[in-house]
Amino acid sequence: MTDLGSATAGSSPHPATTFATRVLLVEDDEGDAFLVRELLLDAGSDVTIQRVRSLAEASLELPGEHDCVLLGLGLPDANGLEALGVVLGAAPNIAVLVLTGLADEHRGIEAVAAGAQDYLVKGTIDGQLLARAIRYAVERKRADESVRRLYASELRAAENSRLERGLLPEPVVLSGDVEATTRYRPGRHQSLLGGDFYDLVETDDGTVYAVIGDVAGHGPDEAALGVCLRIAWRTLVLAGVEPEAILPGMDAVLVGERDSDETFATVSMVRVAPDRRSARFWQAGHPLPLLLRGDDTVGRLPDDAAGVALGVVPGTEWTAAEVDLAVGTRVLLFTDGLIEGLDGRGGRGRLGESGLEALLAELLVGSTSARLAGSLLARVQELNGGELTDDVALLLVSWGQPSR
Amino acid sequence: MDLSLSTRTEGDSTVVEVGGEIDVYTAPRLREQLVDLVADGKYHLIVDMERVDFLDSTGLGVLVGGLKRVRAHDGSLRLVCTQERILKIFRITGLTKVFPISDSVAEAVAATD
Numbered sequence: 001m002t003d004l005g006s007a008t009a010g011s012s013p014h015p016a017t018t019f020a021t022r023v024l025l026v027e028d029d030e031g032d033a034f035l036v037r038e039l040l041l042d043a044g045s046d047v048t049i050q051r052v053r054s055l056a057e058a059s060l061e062l063p064g065e066h067d068c069v070l071l072g073l074g075l076p077d078a079n080g081l082e083a084l085g086v087v088l089g090a091a092p093n094i095a096v097l098v099l100t101g102l103a104d105e106h107r108g109i110e111a112v113a114a115g116a117q118d119y120l121v122k123g124t125i126d127g128q129l130l131a132r133a134i135r136y137a138v139e140r141k142r143a144d145e146s147v148r149r150l151y152a153s154e155l156r157a158a159e160n161s162r163l164e165r166g167l168l169p170e171p172v173v174l175s176g177d178v179e180a181t182t183r184y185r186p187g188r189h190q191s192l193l194g195g196d197f198y199d200l201v202e203t204d205d206g207t208v209y210a211v212i213g214d215v216a217g218h219g220p221d222e223a224a225l226g227v228c229l230r231i232a233w234r235t236l237v238l239a240g241v242e243p244e245a246i247l248p249g250m251d252a253v254l255v256g257e258r259d260s261d262e263t264f265a266t267v268s269m270v271r272v273a274p275d276r277r278s279a280r281f282w283q284a285g286h287p288l289p290l291l292l293r294g295d296d297t298v299g300r301l302p303d304d305a306a307g308v309a310l311g312v313v314p315g316t317e318w319t320a321a322e323v324d325l326a327v328g329t330r331v332l333l334f335t336d337g338l339i340e341g342l343d344g345r346g347g348r349g350r351l352g353e354s355g356l357e358a359l360l361a362e363l364l365v366g367s368t369s370a371r372l373a374g375s376l377l378a379r380v381q382e383l384n385g386g387e388l389t390d391d392v393a394l395l396l397v398s399w400g401q402p403s404r
Numbered sequence: 405m406d407l408s409l410s411t412r413t414e415g416d417s418t419v420v421e422v423g424g425e426i427d428v429y430t431a432p433r434l435r436e437q438l439v440d441l442v443a444d445g446k447y448h449l450i451v452d453m454e455r456v457d458f459l460d461s462t463g464l465g466v467l468v469g470g471l472k473r474v475r476a477h478d479g480s481l482r483l484v485c486t487q488e489r490i491l492k493i494f495r496i497t498g499l500t501k502v503f504p505i506s507d508s509v510a511e512a513v514a515a516t517d
Contacts, residue, residue, distance in 0.1 A: 216461035218428055262435075262469035266461070266497060285497035308498035312468055336496075340460070348457060350489070390460070 021134060022065055025051040026058045026083070027072035027099065032122055036070060036099075036130070043127030047134065055083045063091035067138045071116075072099045073107055080107055081114055088115050095141035097133060117141055159220070166227030168393070169234075171200035177400035178202050180210070181369035183377055187218070187337065187390045194391035195222035195265070196335045197230040201237045206274035209237045210397050212333040213267040213286065216309075218391070221259065228257050229265060229310075243271050247284055247310065247318045254311045264311035268333050272325070276399055279331065280320035285309025287336050287353065292372075292396075294328020296364045298357045330369065330398040332360070337392035338376075344383030351383060369396045406430065408455075409437050417482075417516045418446040419509055423455035426463030434463065438470035447479025450512045454484060459493055471503065480504070482512040 027033045033051055040047050050066070052058050055078040058069070069087055073080050087096055098111040098119040108119025117137035120130065164184075171180040180200040187194065195215025202208050211233050215222040232253040236246045247267065254265055268286035272279045281289065283306050291299035305321035339356050343349040351359075363375050373396055381388060407430035408423040418441055426434060441449060451467065453459070471481045483505045485491055494500045506512035 214461065216465045218462075260469075261472055262465040264461075264465055264468060283498070285499070287496055303495070306496055306498050308501055309464075312499070313502055336461070350458075352489070352492075 020046045020048045021067050021138060023047055023049045023068045023070055023134060024058065024061055024064070024066040025049050025070045026053075026055065026075065026087070027051065027070070028053045028076050029072065029074065032072060032099065035122070039125065039127035039130050041127075043131040045127070045131035045134075047131065054078075055086055058083075059086060059090055062087060063094065066091075066094060068095045068097060068134050070097050070099060070134075073104065073111070074101075081111060084111050084114055084116055093141070093145055095134075095137040097137050163220070163223045163227060167195075167197040167223060167230060169199055169230070172202060172234075172238075173200070174202045174204070175206060178208055179369060179398045181373050181396040181398070182394065183373045184393045185337075185377060185388070185391065187388055187392075194218045195226035196337070196391045196393035197226040198333065198393055198395040199230050199234050200395065200397060201234060203237065203240075208272040208397065208399065209243075209269070210272075210331070210333060210395060211267060211269045212289075212335060212393060212395050213265055214335045214391075214393075215265045216263060222263070225254070225257055225263065225265070228253060229267070233267075233269075243269075243280065243282070243320070244318075247282055247307075248316070251284075251310045251316065255314075258311065264309045266309045266336075270331055270333065270397070271320075272331070272397070272399070276325060278322060278324050280322050281305055282318045282320050283307050284318055285312070287334060287339060289331055289333045290357065290360065291323070291325070292330040292332055292360065292364055293326055295326075296361075296366075298360050298364070299329075300357075330396055332394065332396050334394040335390075335392060337388055337390035338380055338394060340390055341380050341384035341388045344385065351380065355383075356380075369398050372396065407433055409433060411437070411441065414450075414509065415513045415517050417448045417450050417513050419450045419452055419513075421452045421455070423457075425458040426456060426466070427458060427460045428462040431460075431462040431466045435466045435469065438466065438473065442470075442473045442477065442479075447474050447477040448516050449474055449479070449481045450484060450506075450509060450516065451481065452484040452509055453490055454486065456485075456487070456490055459490055464493070464497060464499065467503070468499070480516060482506055482515060484509050484512050 025036055055075050071083055071087060075083050096116045098108055098116045099122055100108040100119055101122055105121055111119050117140055118133055120133055168184050198212040200210040213229055215226045229250050232250050236249045266286035267284040268289055269282045270279055281301055285308055288301045293299055301321055307318040308316050339351050339353055341351050343351045343355050359379055363372055406424050410421045412419050474481050483503050485505055486507050
């Protein structure tokens with residue numbers, strides 16, 4: 001049995017709209033309960049009290065809208081501190097004040113050690129003191145809670161920045177002429193990064209290798225796997241492994257490191273020759289890169305360049321598509337987040353690759369790589385009518401003169 | 405948009421008709437369906453995707469996982485799809501080389517038998 005809010009004091013003419021402190025009083029002794037009410041009324045404090053007589057009744061009310069629990073330790077259905085454990089278990093974010101008698105003040109101290117904000121000895125408190133104790137307890141608990149939340153969000157931010165460094169590294173560029181313009185935007189509602197990654201390495205002989213990839217799924221496991229694959233890729237390139245062996249190497253790493261058979265990754269890799277006149281493209285289930293030509297037209301790779309994603313068919317080999325490059329060509333590598341957004345025509349239609357090509361044709365004219373990357377992302381998001389659901393990564397590779 | 409699933413038997417095959425969007429939120433239901441069928445001894449599956457509006461990488465992963473499961477029992481997983489939008493996703497990801505894709509359930513059933 002409970003009686004609701006029967007003691008409301010305070011001077012506000014509109015009690016319903018004020019933020020009175022809501023107290024759940026758990027006390028089976030009628031005299032003590034009466035006293036607590038009277039004290040608070042006397043003090044004129046802005047407190048509403050809901051009273052229950054047992055731990056079982058209290059459990060039904062928690063977690064509720066209360067700011068504070070005043071907990072008597074002599075309940076019929078709980079033994080001393082046991083009640084405190086149950087209350088904090090049901091409502092970990094609530095401030096608990098324990099009421100003790102003169103004879104068992106030591107239990108108040110134990111209660112504070114066990115998570116209560118404070119204890120009050122019945123018979124020694126007046127209304128002002130009680131009101132203040134409640135107010136302080138609630139404020140202290142709130143402060144504790146915000147410190148805890150801050151800590152959690154700091155941890156998450158640190159985790160994100162660690163993963164971000166792993167997934168989206170600084171490119172290795174030796175000559176001044178190679179430029180890697182990168183953008184990454186996490187999807188909506190994602191507190192952690194997804195598994196999109198990219199990298200670019202220019203080797204000693206002036207060859208430029210670039211890669212972009214996406215581990216299917218979204219979460220810390222996928223992001224960590226993305227880091228593995230990105231580092232595997234860079235290691236294979238720096239070690240001078242034949243380009244044909246790079247995707248099979250990444251495939252082996254993926255299969256060894258993933259924790260589910262369903263996990264696969266899509267990768268697109270390009271190798272631009274030192275004379276910058278030709279490039280080879282390897283495709284493992286990834287959207288095909290686009291060639292942005294010097295005359296502001298957009299070129300596609302041949303459709304048959306598409307190979308199977310990593311981690312799907314054991315023993316897959318990937319063959320390259322060789323493409324001649326006109327002077328001034330740039331290569332745009334991207335993840336599918338860029339083309340999975342809505343096309344802005346009001347239906348459920350997606351932008352798709354043809355939509356992307358049309359956008360590029362519009363934005364390409366006279367644009368520097370940095371401006372193009374920025375305006376492209378902005379337009380895609382605008383057409384989608386808000387932030388994109390999935391992560392987007394893009395890597396725009398450009399170069400000036402041949403390196404030798 | 406939600407995912408709809410229904411299954412029926414045709415010849416030696418079990419047809420799973422899928423509708424709506426297969427994405428990170430709905431894919432677990434498709435996975436569960438495929439796992440249940442394999443656990444039930446149904447190793448020849450036809451996934452009818454004609455009414456699928458959207459398919460993302462998680463959905464693809466579930467189909468790939470399903471294929472691995474039936475292959476472990478010498479079974480098969482065929483897809484039915486004529487929608488260019490969805491076919492394109494299979495082409496991009498190279499999965500047209502992994503999944504047999506038919507134009508109709510009848511064709512897929514005939515190919516299974």
